Amino acid sequence: MRSNPNHRPVPDEIPDADHELVIERVCAIDVAKASGKVCVRVGSNAGRRVSKVWDVAATAGAVGELTDYLVDERIEKVTVESTSDYWRIWYYLLEAAGLDVQLVNARDVKNVPGRPKTDKLDAVWLAKLTEKGLLRPSFVPPASIRELGDYTRLRIDMTRERSRYWQRIEKLLEDALIKVSSVASTLDTLSVRDMLTALIAGERDPHRLAGLARGKMRPKQAALVEALTGRFDDHHAELAQMLLDQIDALDAKIGRLTTRIDQLLAGMEPEAVNGGDATGGASPASRNAGGLTTIERLDEIPGIGPVNAQIILAEIGLDMSQFPTAGHLVSWAKLCPRTIQSGPVQRSGKTGKGNPYLKGALGEAATAAAKTNTFLGDRYRRIVKRRGKLKALVAVARSILVIIWNLLNDPTARFHDLGADYHATRVNIERRTRNHVAQLAALGYRVTLEPVA
DSSP states (O other): OOOOGGGOOOOOOOOOOGGGSOOSSEEEEEEOSSEEEEEEEEEOTTSSEEEEEEEEESSHHHHHHHHHHHHHTTOOEEEEEEOTTTTHHHHHHHHHTTOOEEEEEHHHHSOOTTSOOOHHHHHHHHHHHHHTTOOOOOOOOOHHHHHHHHHHHHHHHHHHHHHHHHHHHHHHHHHTTOOGGGTSSOSSSHHHHHHHHHHHHTOOOHHHHHTTOOGGGGGGHHHHHHHTOSOOOHHHHHHHHHHHHHHHHHHHHHHHHHHHHHHHHHHHSOHHHHTOOTTSSOOHHHHHTTTOOHHHHHHTSTTOOHHHHHHHHHHHOSOGGGSSSHHHHHHHTTOSOOEEEETTEEEEOOOOOOOHHHHHHHHHHHHHHTTSSSHHHHHHHHHHHHHOHHHHHHHHHHHHHHHHHHHHHOTTOOOOOOOTTTTGGGOOHHHHHHHHHHHHHHTTOOOOOOOOO
C-alpha cells in the first residue's frame, strides 16, 4: 500500500546534551591503583588526530605535574575512569586546577566486542569517546558535600558497629543463661544497662536486678526475675565490661560526628535562614519558608527524620542544578526501572544498585511512611495489593525523593501532605459505575440503577 504523502509522520527532535558536543583537545585516564594510563588527543599540522599515551604514577607530585602539562596544552575536557577509590587522586587534583573533569563508569564504556583489551587501547578508546561527546558523566558532589558525606558515612558505619557489639552482648547473656532480651524490647535501654552494670559488679540476686527496672519495664517484675536467673560468672562479667567499653567509646565518637555534621550543615544554609537580610529583618525567602532550616523542612516529610535528612543531603547535596528534573534524580538514584523497547514490545528492566547510603536512608523512610495515615502511606497500601511489598516500598521511596527534589529546588517551599483520601476523592464516579455495571452484565445480571434519595 502506497503511503499518503499528505500525512507524513512528524519526526521527534532530540537535542544533544551538553556533554555530547564534539571537543577538539581532550585527555582520558585509564585508572589503576599505582598508576594511570594517560592519553591526550589533539589535532596535528597534517590535519589528522594524534594520540599521545604514557604512564603517570598515582602520586600527588606526578599528578600535579600532569595537571600543569594539561593546562599548558589547553585541554578542554578530561575523562577519568571510575575504578574503586583510585580515581579520587586524579579527579580531585585535576578539578582543583580548574580543568573540566568528568568521571565515567568503566562498565559503560569498555564493553565493546572485537577490540583488544589493553590499558593503552582502553585509554585511547576513552579519549576518542570523549572527543565525540559519547560519554555520560557520573555525578560527583562538590567538595563541601563530599566532606559532609565522609562524616555521615562514618557515622553510619560506627552505628552499625555499635549494633554488632550489642548483638555480641546478647550472645554473651544467652551463654550465661540470662534471657533479659526476651523481656526487654532492646538491650540498649537504661534499665538493661543498669542490670548489666550490677551483674558486672557482682550482683546475682534476680529480685534485686529486676528492681532496677525503669518506666514501662516496672510492671514486668515477675518476668524479669525469671529472665535474670542464670549462671552469670566472673568471665562473663569481664567480657561484658569489655563490650560495654567499646559501646561507650562508639557512643562518644558518634556524638562527635553528629556535632560536626550539624556544624557543616549550618554553614551550608542560605543566608536567609541563617540570619535574614542586610537590613536586619527576615528576607522574603526566610519568611516564605517559615524560617526553617533545610533539615527541618525535610523532617516534615512522613518517614524522614533529622538523621535520615542529613544522610540524604550528604549524598545528593543541596544544589539541584545537577538534576534538571526530579526524574533525573530518581534515575540517578536507581529508584525507577529501565525501559526496554523493541518494536511494539515494551518492558521494564532492573532498577540497578545505585548509591547504597542514599537508598538505605530512603528505604528506612519509606518503611516508616508506609505505616502512617498520609498520602505516602495510602500509596504504599494501594500498590502493595497488586505489586508486593518490595515494589511498593520502592515506589514510596521514589515519591519521597521527588518531594525532596522539589523542596531543595525551591528553598521557599514547604511540604504539604495531600492526605490519605487523595485518590478516593478524585475517583471518576461515572467510569467506576460503568465498570461495575459491565462486570455484573458479564456475569449474566441485568442492572438497573436508581439514585439514593
